Amino acid sequence: MSTTVIRGARLYGDGDPVDVLVADGIIAEIGHLAVPGDAEVIDAGGQVLLPGFVDLHTHLREPGREDAETVETGSAAAALGGYTAVFAMANTDPVADNALVVEHVWRRGREIGLVDVHPVGAVTVGLRGERLAEMGTMAKSVAGVRIFSDDGHCVADPLVMRRALEYSTALGTVIAQHAEEPRLTAGAQAHEGERASRLGYAGWPASAEESIVARDCVLARHAGARLHVCHVSTTGTVDVLSWAKGLGIDVSAEVTPHHLLLTDERLETYDPVNKVNPPLRSEPDVDRLRQALADGVLDCVATDHAPHAAQDKDCEWQAARPGMLGLQTALSIVVETMVRTGLLDWRGVARVMSERPAEIAGLPDQGRPLAVGEPANVVLVDPDAEWTVRGAELASIAANTPYEGMRLPAVVSATLLRGRITSREGKIV
Numbered sequence: 001m002s003t004t005v006i007r008g009a010r011l012y013g014d015g016d017p018v019d020v021l022v023a024d025g026i027i028a029e030i031g032h033l034a035v036p037g038d039a040e041v042i043d044a045g046g047q048v049l050l051p052g053f054v055d056l057h058t059h060l061r062e063p064g065r066e067d068a069e070t071v072e073t074g075s076a077a078a079a080l081g082g083y084t085a086v087f088a089m090a091n092t093d094p095v096a097d098n099a100l101v102v103e104h105v106w107r108r109g110r111e112i113g114l115v116d117v118h119p120v121g122a123v124t125v126g127l128r129g130e131r132l133a134e135m136g137t138m139a140k141s142v143a144g145v146r147i148f149s150d151d152g153h154c155v156a157d158p159l160v161m162r163r164a165l166e167y168s169t170a171l172g173t174v175i176a177q178h179a180e181e182p183r184l185t186a187g188a189q190a191h192e193g194e195r196a197s198r199l200g201y202a203g204w205p206a207s208a209e210e211s212i213v214a215r216d217c218v219l220a221r222h223a224g225a226r227l228h229v230c231h232v233s234t235t236g237t238v239d240v241l242s243w244a245k246g247l248g249i250d251v252s253a254e255v256t257p258h259h260l261l262l263t264d265e266r267l268e269t270y271d272p273v274n275k276v277n278p279p280l281r282s283e284p285d286v287d288r289l290r291q292a293l294a295d296g297v298l299d300c301v302a303t304d305h306a307p308h309a310a311q312d313k314d315c316e317w318q319a320a321r322p323g324m325l326g327l328q329t330a331l332s333i334v335v336e337t338m339v340r341t342g343l344l345d346w347r348g349v350a351r352v353m354s355e356r357p358a359e360i361a362g363l364p365d366q367g368r369p370l371a372v373g374e375p376a377n378v379v380l381v382d383p384d385a386e387w388t389v390r391g392a393e394l395a396s397i398a399a400n401t402p403y404e405g406m407r408l409p410a411v412v413s414a415t416l417l418r419g420r421i422t423s424r425e426g427k428i429v
């Protein structure tokens with residue numbers, strides 16, 4: 001197998017640059033090394049080496065909406081974004097509510113080989129929220145499903161959610177909830193507040209998220225289950241999570257890059273590229289989410305990468321689908337909102353983008369320390385470089401980025417999956 005030397009990298013951005021020898025898919029040596037003649041050399045020049053990122057929340061759109069994204073294009077976006085593992089949500093067409101579909105997605109991921117693609121299984125048949133899907137069969141399939149979610153929809157019926165949590169506990173898996181009480185968000189188009197009222201959009205109240213998170217924490221507690229909360233967007237949800245964690249309830253939570261940066265001020269653009277579920281919130285919400293991510297009340301960053309074909313976005317606000325691209329911009333947004341503000345250092349970035357998500361998903365070979373003998377799933381980041389986002393230049397088929405034309409900090413120089421270079425200098429290898 002190939003040998004690569006990453007020359008002069010600062011591990012976790014700390015200390016003096018060292019050389020990292022990668023052989024047979026593992027980190028074989030760290031120090032000041034003589035480069036073997038046949039080795040590929042990546043000149044790091046003091047750049048930051050981190051464990052490869054793990055995304056607990058990605059939409060790859062295959063099967064069914066290959067006009068927006070495929071496992072192949074989404075894998076490329078992931079590798080370019082510094083990811084070595086992604087979890088592909090189940091809201092495909094057909095829905096990933098059975099072994100056949102999850103095995104297809106898993107197999108496509110393996111064939112492409114740019115990132116480990118872990119299919120998420122649906123909690124309920126057809127995401128309809130009525131009857132539990134074949135969770136056991138999906139967990140025991142070759143895809144080895146470890147996260148179940150009806151994302152895109154909330155498992156709103158408390159009895160169905162209770163059964164799902166109990167069943168999931170028996171399987172040793174996690175239920176990831178899209179927390180949105182549908183009775184409170186009928187027709188909702190934007191964050192409930194002054195702006196939405198003025199622009200004539202029906203509001204999406206914070207209580208729709210918070211009431212479900214509180215309910216689910218109680219259900220998880222009684223079921224002894226593991227609950228994961230998707231895309232936390234409000235101050236009140238942070239309060240509920242602190243309370244639940246204080247009680248020892250086994251709950252984890254993610255925040256998206258866009259909820260760390262953008263606010264409902266974007267409504268003024270009328271551009272549906274800014275439409276997302278849950279909606280962009282207020283500035284106090286953004287501040288609180290950043291603080292909670294720094295404090296650990298929010299465990300990790302997940303992209304909720306949601307590609308949409310042009311015809312589903314280039315239309316009036318009400319008709320547009322919610323969701324935005326995220327895989328290739330996540331690191332830069334985290335650096336902008338968390339590192340440049342002094343809320344996280346590079347060790348913190350490793351924690352929220354790699355270590356915690358790997359732990360939550362139970363991946364034994366991801367989010368591991370940068371140490372000899374560990375799997376070489378790593379990302380090299382140039383902390384001083386900047387780049388300008390162009391949706392058309394991203395690897396995704398869809399181009400619905402809310403960061404179009406923005407200049408962002410930090411560039412992924414290289415990503416290695418089990419020692420193999422998957423992306424380098426912004427190109428797929």
Ligand SMILES: NC(=O)N[C@@H](CC(=O)O)C(=O)O
Pocket residue numbers: 059091151152153178275276277278304306307321322323324
């Ligand atoms: N986040 C979104 O706005 N959209 C997601 C669904 C979801 O994550 O709820 C999608 O599948 O497009």
Ligand SMILES: [Zn+2]
Pocket residue numbers: 151152153178230231277278
């Ligand atoms: Zn969702």
Ligand SMILES: [Zn+2]
Pocket residue numbers: 057059089151152304306
């Ligand atoms: Zn989603």
